[in-house]
Amino acid sequence: MAAIGFDPHDHSACISSTLRQAETYCAEHKLKLTPIRRRALEILLAEHRALGAYDLLSHFAAEGLGSAPPVAYRALDFLTSAGFAHKIEGLNAYIACAHLGSDHAPAFLICTACKSVAEAETEASDGRLGAAARAAGFQIDRIVVEALGLCPTCQDAA
Numbered sequence: 001m002a003a004i005g006f007d008p009h010d011h012s013a014c015i016s017s018t019l020r021q022a023e024t025y026c027a028e029h030k031l032k033l034t035p036i037r038r039r040a041l042e043i044l045l046a047e048h049r050a051l052g053a054y055d056l057l058s059h060f061a062a063e064g065l066g067s068a069p070p071v072a073y074r075a076l077d078f079l080t081s082a083g084f085a086h087k088i089e090g091l092n093a094y095i096a097c098a099h100l101g102s103d104h105a106p107a108f109l110i111c112t113a114c115k116s117v118a119e120a121e122t123e124a125s126d127g128r129l130g131a132a133a134r135a136a137g138f139q140i141d142r143i144v145v146e147a148l149g150l151c152p153t154c155q156d157a158a
Contacts, residue, residue, distance in 0.1 A: 015045045021100045022084050031082060036065055040075035041084055041096060049116045050093035088117065090146045095119065107145035113154040 022041060026033040033041075043059050044051060053072040061067040076094050079085035085094045086106055095108070098119040109118040122145055123130070133140050150158065 015042065018045055018084075018096065018100055022082075025082065025084075025100075029082075031078075034075075036060070036071060037075045037078050039063070039065060040072070041079055044079070044085055044094060044096035048096075049114070050088045050091045050095050050110065052091075052093045055093075086119070088146060089144055090148075091115075105143050105145075107147065109151075110146060110148050111151035111154055112148050113150055113157075116151050116153075118151070 019038070019042065022038075023033055025031070039060070040056055043056055053069060053076055056072040056075065057067060057069060059065075060071060065071070076085065076087075079096075080087055080094070083097060084100060085096050086108070087094055088108055088110065091110065095117045097106070099106070099121065105122045107120045107122040109120060111117070122143065129143065130140070132138075
């Protein structure tokens with residue numbers, strides 16, 4: 001599957017479609033998509049780049065939704081545990097999931113210039129890592145792949 005995040009697209013449709021999917025998922029699984037959690041997801045979707053908890057918190061504070069760090073961290077914990085967002089470990093930041101509702105192993109393509117992030121899918125059993133794991137008799141449960149480089153826009157600008 002191609003990476004999602006760098007190509008031009010109808011951004012408002014992307015946001016509204018993902019929010020509808022999240023609402024449906026929450027209703028089906030008896031989870032509460034509170035106004036803060038929903039707003040956190042909207043912000044992550046709107047930015048299309050990795051944001052830290054304090055980035056979210058500045059949005060929340062400006063909108064009168066709270067300024068205490070636990071507000072942002074609780075929302076992010078919910079979003080990641082529900083599969084609506086991913087943590088970019090190398091940046092200690094979060095990105096909205098581009099493949100909401102599917103069980104997948106994401107790989108993140110992170111632009112070092114503009115900080116935009118595209119999400120691609122990987123398969124734990126494929127490639128050299130999968131071969132090495134099989135050779136060692138190791139079963140991969142979860143992988144995190146983060147590649148740093150330049151997005152197409154920043155390459156064109158360079």
